[in-house]
Amino acid sequence: xxxxxxxxxxxxxxxxxxxxxxxxxxxxxxxxxxxxxxxxxxxxxxxxxxxxxxxxxxxxxxxxxxxxxxxxxxxxxxxxxxxxxxxxxxxxxxxxxxxxxxxxxxxxxxxxxxxxxxxxxxxxxxxxxxxxxxxxxxxxxxxxxxxxxxxxxxxxxxxxxxxxxxxxxxxxxxxxxxxxxxxxxxxxxxxxxxxxxxxxxxxxxxxxxxxxxxxxxxxxxxxxxxxxxxxxxxxxxxxxxxxxxxxxxxxxxxxxxxxxxxxxxxxxxxxxxxxxxxxxxxxxxxxxxxxxxxxxxxxxxxxxxxxxxxxxxxxxxxxxxxxxxxxxxxxxxxxxxxxxxxxxxxxxxxxxxxxxxxxxxxxxxxxxxxxxxxxxxxxxxxxxxxxxxxxxxxxxxxxxxx
Amino acid sequence: xxxxxxxxxxxxxxxxxxxxxxxxxxxxxxxxxxxxxxxxxxxxxxxxxxxxxxxxxxxxxxxxxxxxxxxxxxxxxxxxxxxxxxxxxxxxxxxxxxxxxxxxxxxxxxxxxxxxxxxxxxxxxxxxxxxxxxxxxxxxxxxxxxxxxxxxxxxxxxxxxxxxxxxxxxxxxxxxxxxxxxxxxxxxxxxxxxxxxxxxxxxxxxxxxxxxxxxxxxxxxxxxxxxxxxxxxxxxxxxxxxxxxxxxxxxxxxxxxxxxxxxxxxxxxxxxxxxxxxxxxxxxxxxxxxxxxxxxxxxxx
Numbered sequence: 001x002x003x004x005x006x007x008x009x010x011x012x013x014x015x016x017x018x019x020x021x022x023x024x025x026x027x028x029x030x031x032x033x034x035x036x037x038x039x040x041x042x043x044x045x046x047x048x049x050x051x052x053x054x055x056x057x058x059x060x061x062x063x064x065x066x067x068x069x070x071x072x073x074x075x076x077x078x079x080x081x082x083x084x085x086x087x088x089x090x091x092x093x094x095x096x097x098x099x100x101x102x103x104x105x106x107x108x109x110x111x112x113x114x115x116x117x118x119x120x121x122x123x124x125x126x127x128x129x130x131x132x133x134x135x136x137x138x139x140x141x142x143x144x145x146x147x148x149x150x151x152x153x154x155x156x157x158x159x160x161x162x163x164x165x166x167x168x169x170x171x172x173x174x175x176x177x178x179x180x181x182x183x184x185x186x187x188x189x190x191x192x193x194x195x196x197x198x199x200x201x202x203x204x205x206x207x208x209x210x211x212x213x214x215x216x217x218x219x220x221x222x223x224x225x226x227x228x229x230x231x232x233x234x235x236x237x238x239x240x241x242x243x244x245x246x247x248x249x250x251x252x253x254x255x256x257x258x259x260x261x262x263x264x265x266x267x268x269x270x271x272x273x274x275x276x277x278x279x280x281x282x283x284x285x286x287x288x289x290x291x292x293x294x295x296x297x298x299x300x301x302x303x304x305x306x307x308x309x310x311x312x313x314x315x316x317x318x319x320x321x322x323x324x325x326x327x328x329x330x331x332x333x334x335x336x337x338x339x340x341x342x343x344x345x346x347x348x349x350x351x352x353x354x355x356x357x358x359x360x361x362x363x364x365x366x367x368x369x370x371x372x373x374x375x376x377x378x379x380x381x382x383x384x385x386x387x388x389x390x391x392x393x394x395x396x397x398x399x400x401x402x
Numbered sequence: 403x404x405x406x407x408x409x410x411x412x413x414x415x416x417x418x419x420x421x422x423x424x425x426x427x428x429x430x431x432x433x434x435x436x437x438x439x440x441x442x443x444x445x446x447x448x449x450x451x452x453x454x455x456x457x458x459x460x461x462x463x464x465x466x467x468x469x470x471x472x473x474x475x476x477x478x479x480x481x482x483x484x485x486x487x488x489x490x491x492x493x494x495x496x497x498x499x500x501x502x503x504x505x506x507x508x509x510x511x512x513x514x515x516x517x518x519x520x521x522x523x524x525x526x527x528x529x530x531x532x533x534x535x536x537x538x539x540x541x542x543x544x545x546x547x548x549x550x551x552x553x554x555x556x557x558x559x560x561x562x563x564x565x566x567x568x569x570x571x572x573x574x575x576x577x578x579x580x581x582x583x584x585x586x587x588x589x590x591x592x593x594x595x596x597x598x599x600x601x602x603x604x605x606x607x608x609x610x611x612x613x614x615x616x617x618x619x620x621x622x623x624x625x626x627x628x629x630x631x632x633x634x635x636x637x638x639x640x641x642x643x644x645x646x647x648x649x650x651x652x653x654x655x656x657x658x659x660x661x662x663x664x665x666x667x668x669x670x671x672x673x674x675x676x677x678x679x680x681x682x683x684x685x686x687x688x689x690x691x692x693x694x695x696x697x698x699x700x701x702x703x
Contacts, residue, residue: 302462303462304438304439304462304463304464304467305464306464306465307414307463307464307465307468310411310414310415310465311415314415323438323464324437324438325438325439325463325464325465325466325467325505331436331437332436332438343435343436343438344435344462347435347438347462379420379421380417380420380421380459380460380461380468381460381461381462382431382440382441382442382460382461382462383462394435397431397440397442398431399431399432399433399434399435399440399441399442400431400432400514400518400528400529400530
């Protein structure tokens, strides 16, 4: 069997149909969209169509609410920096402890400049408390930024409801939706969401293209100033081939959204049930009843994630982990810590994330090798003895800190 | 993923001496579960000769932690305890044909488990003498705790100071923002303000630069003097440097101890050359002595 890719929340394969629509923009229609000659005369039309394809997927009212950027991170930075620049007297930002580093590290940086950052905690299933959120909303808050779906666990936050609450309090609302767009249906025009970030490479478009949705009328200050591109809201020559590719990818995502929530979900469920049924001492993290259809994050107790990934890789299976070692940091994933997952489990979390390219046969192959991989590593673990963990594992093995 | 050597992969996929030694009479347990790496080393030591007859490991950790544990047990089997105490983390890394800088701490954990096990056998209490912080300088593998301590101890004020005392920031320079943040934090604790334009504190043992052209003897003496001044920082890492020959403007040196075979050797040599040129005011090329042999051979042939 060919290698199995179950790391679609990290990035996805570019759909061949997307590549096909892009190629003419490299070889024929390579003119600058601002130029008046035949090398460019189709580009503006291509961009217009792409804008409408994105609009259809996220359900916004106007195609001019779509601003093309270089990536999800740029969209996130643009949104937050715009909000604080446009409202210089408001010195507070509300976000969550489980956001992507694209938000958290920017907030840490703004904190040094004197901003007060409210990082809302989550419970053990990764859920927010809306009454606590309500109390944080005030006229001091420049922006709320809450992810639509978590990249590690797939847990979905009630962003539509939270945007309503922010709007009622007169506060701008941004959502980092890079994991949600294309996986769950959305109709932005029916919500009070002011800004939304999405990223092409998470939905079978190429890397290096993103979108900031900006509700018409939302006060805005560009991050990049210069030319008139994107109506002066994001200067810089358009990445026309990638924009057209992203448009096609959005069209396909809309076509497949039903498939994603039935067939892809069925593969995810079968893998999850197979693993938790066969392997002792493992559990699913996040909110099992409210999450993306393609994601499962499973904590394997008493073993470490990078080791699991290396053995999976040897078996031709790609996934990812929230362990400290995979990132070279000293702590396991901040998402696992925020949910208070014990260290002996947090380092052993493995995320399997599916796409429409996966098959049930691949699920069976993973189910075949996974029990052996876990058993092999547990044999090496000081927390494990024979068929189960040692009694009182944390007391039985309490190493000197080094 | 990490760029692991074949040796690391070999020891990870087929670990040697996994599991606890039955009838072990020495046990060392080190690591930190919060960081995701912990190791129990068990040894069977011959009471007469103090030779390590068997060694076994149980490791919770990543690929390089398991590989470091495995190779450690292979290194120490058959050694006496005194011989084993001389094993450094660099020996472990060398046996693995190198580790990524972010993963060097796995080899440190191996050495510490060994020290802890030997202390346990001898009825002593082993105390960990270092604390590990977030890795700041990826070129020279220097962590935040080390930088903070040096800033406190030596009253450092600028990034240049930190580079002079710890090497951190002396490579690609991408970590200078992080180093400034540490300086800001420590200086604030001392009630001072970080000023990037502050005059550097005296670099360790500055040697007066010479101007006039040098005779070869003067040059050799001067080179020796500069190497002497660099020695403490090399020895702090368990390494050393020795001058083998000077031919014209080329100095041949031997990197010894931990420097030998270290992935950083090439960078260290570049650093030595830079320092020599600053002090001597002339172009000096520093070349590993191993390359000198090749040159001689070609001449003979």
